Amino acid sequence: MILRVEKLNLSFEDKSGKRKILDDVSLSVEEGEIVGIVGLSGAGKTSLLRTLNLLQPVDSGSIFFDGLDIVGLKESEVRNVRKKIGVVFQSFNLYRYRTLYQNIAFPLKIQGVSKKEVEERVMNIATELGLEHRLRAYPSQLSGGEQQRAAIARALVMDPKMILLDEPTSALDPKTT
Structure with missing residues (x-):
């Protein structure tokens, strides 16, 4: 359990x-x-x-x-x-002066993960969530659904044992959900 x-x-x-x-x-x-x-x-x-x-x-x-x-x-x-619990809040909590790549990579960097592993893990999760083409964009340049997926990516990139999502599909279209 x-x-x-x-x-x-x-x-x-x-x-x-x-x-x-x-x-x-x-x-x-x-x-x-x-x-x-x-x-x-x-x-x-x-x-x-x-x-x-x-x-x-x-x-x-x-x-x-x-x-x-x-x-x-x-x-x-x-x-x-x-560190073992990923959390995605309703408000996404993205850093507005960081690119999508930097937002997703942030928890890995503060944990001291190597640059090579950060790149690999960010690319894998971004690709899985359909965000790989937006990695240089800032949150203000992203749609609500992209921001939601970015917040989910940031939580998943740490490979948590459990993830808590507060209204995780509110900004997503039915296909993405």
Whole structure:
């Protein structure tokens, strides 16, 4: 099992008081399994995804990733876990002053991967996602679908054990989806 969540609780404080966002959420995901989380806008889907790689601390509960309870880990340990989890957010989070190639290569470069391996991995994933002809373009020169695929490429280029996607097909046409 790649992921097991047990009795996860999350709340936020706002002007009207404390609001429970996640209430006793439990789920499990087997390696290779694809799971979709469906719900109304504001139901807590994005908050749940943010807790699964500890971008959002939880009030209580456990998150077991690859057999390790990651809730309560030290920040250095959390960084090591995050290297194994690819994340694609709704807003794509592309660096606007970097080319598509540089955006995809970024996580590899900060991990110290050799220039040759970076080139090979970026070209492979760009080709797989139909972006190889756009590698010199900047995000502002890309369509919404190309930006979405660029964000997906950046997450996949690290060969993660798990990938979290927040509305991954919102900007893609049916064929690309």
